[in-house]
Amino acid sequence: MLGIAAAVLFFIAFLINAADITTNDVFSSVNVMLLGLTLLALHVAGIGAGRPARRR
Incomplete structure (x- = not known):
């Protein structure tokens, strides 16, 4: 279960980085x-x- 959550977070980090979305310091890629x-x-x-x- 933690492996799936890690994959989702990696995907979100990739999207933030690839789309060059400006976020605050807490949610940076x-x-x-x-x-x-x-x-x-x-x-x-x-x-x-x-x-x-x-x-057994």
Whole structure:
């Protein structure tokens, strides 16, 4: 789930950068990209992957 959210944030950062949209400092393309990288790192670490598989 966090991987999908990261992909959405990367796409938004790409659109902000490609369209050369002027935003305030909070929603700049670099900040959105860094949020996406944080979510991607959490996804790779295994956080937010859903329920863990039960061991028998």
